[in-house]
Amino acid sequence: MPELRRDPIVGRWVIIATERAKRPSDVVRVHESAPARLCPFCPGHEDKTPREVYVSGRPPSSPANGPGWKVRVVPNRYPALMIEGDLEREANGIYDRMNGIGAHEVIIETADHTKDLGNLTDPEVTEVLFAFKARIVDLRNDLRFRYILLFKNHGPAAGATLEHAHSQLIALPVTPRYVQVEIEGARRHYDHRERCIFCDIVMQERKERSRLVYENDEFVVFAPWAPRSPFETWILPKRHESNYEVEPKERLGYCAQALRSTLKRLGAALGDPPYNFILHSNPLRDAPSPSYHWHIEVMPALAHSAGFEWGSGFHINPVPPEEAAEFLRLVVT
Amino acid sequence: MPELRRDPIVGRWVIIATERAKRPSDVVRVHESAPARLCPFCPGHEDKTPREVYVSGRPPSSPANGPGWKVRVVPNRYPALMIEGDLEREANGIYDRMNGIGAHEVIIETADHTKDLGNLTDPEVTEVLFAFKARIVDLRNDLRFRYILLFKNHGPAAGATLEHAHSQLIALPVTPRYVQVEIEGARRHYDHRERCIFCDIVMQERKERSRLVYENDEFVVFAPWAPRSPFETWILPKRHESNYEVEPKERLGYCAQALRSTLKRLGAALGDPPYNFILHSNPLRDAPSPSYHWHIEVMPALAHSAGFEWGSGFHINPVPPEEAAEFLRLVVT
Numbered sequence: 271m272p273e274l275r276r277d278p279i280v281g282r283w284v285i286i287a288t289e290r291a292k293r294p295s296d297v298v299r300v301h302e303s304a305p306a307r308l309c310p311f312c313p314g315h316e317d318k319t320p321r322e323v324y325v326s327g328r329p330p331s332s333p334a335n336g337p338g339w340k341v342r343v344v345p346n347r348y349p350a351l352m353i354e355g356d357l358e359r360e361a362n363g364i365y366d367r368m369n370g371i372g373a374h375e376v377i378i379e380t381a382d383h384t385k386d387l388g389n390l391t392d393p394e395v396t397e398v399l400f401a402f403k404a405r406i407v408d409l410r411n412d413l414r415f416r417y418i419l420l421f422k423n424h425g426p427a428a429g430a431t432l433e434h435a436h437s438q439l440i441a442l443p444v445t446p447r448y449v450q451v452e453i454e455g456a457r458r459h460y461d462h463r464e465r466c467i468f469c470d471i472v473m474q475e476r477k478e479r480s481r482l483v484y485e486n487d488e489f490v491v492f493a494p495w496a497p498r499s500p501f502e503t504w505i506l507p508k509r510h511e512s513n514y515e516v517e518p519k520e521r522l523g524y525c526a527q528a529l530r531s532t533l534k535r536l537g538a539a540l541g542d543p544p545y546n547f548i549l550h551s552n553p554l555r556d557a558p559s560p561s562y563h564w565h566i567e568v569m570p571a572l573a574h575s576a577g578f579e580w581g582s583g584f585h586i587n588p589v590p591p592e593e594a595a596e597f598l599r600l601v602v603t
Numbered sequence: 604m605p606e607l608r609r610d611p612i613v614g615r616w617v618i619i620a621t622e623r624a625k626r627p628s629d630v631v632r633v634h635e636s637a638p639a640r641l642c643p644f645c646p647g648h649e650d651k652t653p654r655e656v657y658v659s660g661r662p663p664s665s666p667a668n669g670p671g672w673k674v675r676v677v678p679n680r681y682p683a684l685m686i687e688g689d690l691e692r693e694a695n696g697i698y699d700r701m702n703g704i705g706a707h708e709v710i711i712e713t714a715d716h717t718k719d720l721g722n723l724t725d726p727e728v729t730e731v732l733f734a735f736k737a738r739i740v741d742l743r744n745d746l747r748f749r750y751i752l753l754f755k756n757h758g759p760a761a762g763a764t765l766e767h768a769h770s771q772l773i774a775l776p777v778t779p780r781y782v783q784v785e786i787e788g789a790r791r792h793y794d795h796r797e798r799c800i801f802c803d804i805v806m807q808e809r810k811e812r813s814r815l816v817y818e819n820d821e822f823v824v825f826a827p828w829a830p831r832s833p834f835e836t837w838i839l840p841k842r843h844e845s846n847y848e849v850e851p852k853e854r855l856g857y858c859a860q861a862l863r864s865t866l867k868r869l870g871a872a873l874g875d876p877p878y879n880f881i882l883h884s885n886p887l888r889d890a891p892s893p894s895y896h897w898h899i900e901v902m903p904a905l906a907h908s909a910g911f912e913w914g915s916g917f918h919i920n921p922v923p924p925e926e927a928a929e930f931l932r933l934v935v936t
Contacts (some may be wrong), residue, residue: 273923275828275829277788277827277828278713278788278792278800278803278804278828278830278831279785279792279800279801280781280784280787280788281624281663281788281871282831282916282918283828283917284830284831284917284918284919284920285827285917285919286829286920286921286922286923286924287919287920287921288738288921288923309768328740350919362813362828363807363846364803364804364807365807365829418741419915419917421911421914421915423911428911429911437755442917446915446917447916447917448613448914448915448916448917449915449916451613451752451916452613455611455612455613456612456613457610459612460855467612467697469911470611470697471611471612471697474696474697474698476838478696478769485690494610495610495611495614495695495697495698496609496610496615496617497614497617498615498913521886527824533754540618546913546914548911548915567914568914569914574865578754578756578761578762578879578881579913580831580879580912580913581754581781581879581880581881581900581902582752582754582781582782582881583615583780583782583784584616584617584618584619584696584752584773584775584778584779584780584781585615585617586617586618586620586683587617587618587619587620587621588621589619589621590606590619590621
C-alpha cells in the first residue's frame, strides 16, 4: 500500500509509492517508445489496459473495452495511489501519515497514435476537456477525495513514459500545497479589495497586451508576469469561475481553442518541446469561490534540470515574458 | 539590468536574467566539458575568471589571482544578478518589480580538476565550508541583501555547466519562498510547543534510527520523513543553531565529515549521480532564532524531469526513506 507522508516543517504531502519501483535502481525513469502495434493505448489493444471508466465517441452498438472510441479513460496500470481502502490517518511521533488512497487515471486523448493534443481539431480537444469534467463530476462523489489534479506530461524530458497522447488525473485526499498557496494568496487579495486577483490579472494583461499571446470570446492566453521558466504560459477564462467542472461544454469549446492554439504556438516556436500542463481548480465540494479562479498552467520543460530552483523555490529565467509572448504571438501556426 | 519580479498570487520572486540568454533558443542549457588545459577554474588560468574575492591556502608570498590557492571564490562571469545599483522597487499595476541587484559568486572547491567534494579530504572540505562562512560574513554588511543562498549543482543533469568542482552563492534582496515557508512552519511549531522543530526531528531520527545514515559528535545525516525525491538526504547540526555563519571552524570540520560522508555514500550507492545541495540558514541580520535551525539538503537529480511535481508541489517518490537510508548506511565507501 502506498503511503502519504507530511513534512512536519512546511506541511508538504508526499506520496511514497513503493509499488512503482522494486529496487533503488528502478528510480531512473525509462521512456517506452512502443511502436503503434505494441502500444497499449491504441485501438484494438483495449485489453492491455485496466477496464475503461469513461469513453466518448463509441457507437451505442459496439461493446465496452473494444475499439470505436474517441477519448478513453482507464485506471493507470502502475498507480501512484490505490482506490480501495481507508485513509487511516495516524501520527508517528512528530510525523503524520495516511494510507495512499486515491485514484490515478489515464485520459487517452485520441485513438490516433500519431497525433498530439496540439494537432487535434478543436472539437476533438473539446472532447478531451469534457472527459476531464466528466471524471471530476464522477469522482467528487467519493468523500475520501479532497482534490483532483489533472495534468499532462508530454515528451520523455517532461516525464512521459508512453508516446501515445494522454493526460493523467490523480484524485487526492489532500489539496496539493501549491494549489493551497494560490487559494490563500487569492483570498488575501479578495479580503483587501473584494476583487478576484485572477480577474485583475486578466484585465491588466488585456489592457497592457505586451504579455498577451491569444484570446477568444471566453479565454485569454498570456505569459505570466513572473514566469518560473522560459515560455511558461497561462490560460484563463475571462469570466470569473472557481470550478472547472461546472463549465458547460460550449465554454469548454472556447477553452479547447485556446489550449490547442497555445500548444501549436509552443510547438512551432520551440520545435515540439517537452512540456507539462496542470489544471488548477477549486477543491472538491468547496462552495463556489469569489476569490479563486480556475486556470491551466503550461510549462515547457526546456532547461535540463531545475534542481536548484526546485530546492529553493527561487527561479532564474533568462527569457522575459514580454519576449516569449511576442514570439508566440507572431509564430506562424 | 536583470529584474526581480513578484508573482502577485503566491508571492514568489523570480529573476528575469536577460544577460544570460540572447535569443529564445539559448534557453536550453549547454554543458561545457572543457579539458583541464582549457578549464577557467584550473590553476594557471586565474585570468579567465573575474578577480578573486576570497582565497585560502595561498602562501603569503604569491600574488593575488595567480596559482597556489586551495579554495578560490570569484564573481560569476555570467551573473544572474548585478552587484552595482539600487533596488528601485516599483509597482506596475497589480505587479511588483525591483532591479536585479545581488551577488553571484562561484566557490572553486579545489585546484585539482579531477577531484570532487566527495573525494577531497575532510580538512579540504572544511576549507570549502569555511569559505562559505567567510563570504556570508563579508556580504551581510551590504544592507541591500536580505538572504544568501549557497548551493551546488553537480553534473549536467543537475544544472552544472562546468565540470571543475564548484559551488555557488547568490546574495538576494529577498528571502526565497521555500526558506520563508520553512521559517514560518518552524515558528508555528515553536509558538505551540516552545521547541525547535528541527531539534525535535534530530531527536526522533536518532531514537528511531530507521532513517539515520550517519552521525558524528556534532552532526546527523538522515533521509527525511517525507522526501521529495529518491535518496533526498538532510544534514543537521545536533546542537541548536539558526545561523550557519556563526559556526566556529572546529564545528565546520564535523560538518565537512558529515557532508563528505554523505556525498561519498550517494556516489557509491548510485554511481556518481548528478545532485544539488542547498544550505538553508536564518536570513541576514535577523536575531538568532530559537525556532529556526540551519541545515543542508542534498537531492540527487535522478528522475529525468520533475515537471509535474514542480508545477503542483506534489511529489511522488518510489523509494521509502527507510530503504534509501539502509542502502546508504550499508554501502561500502
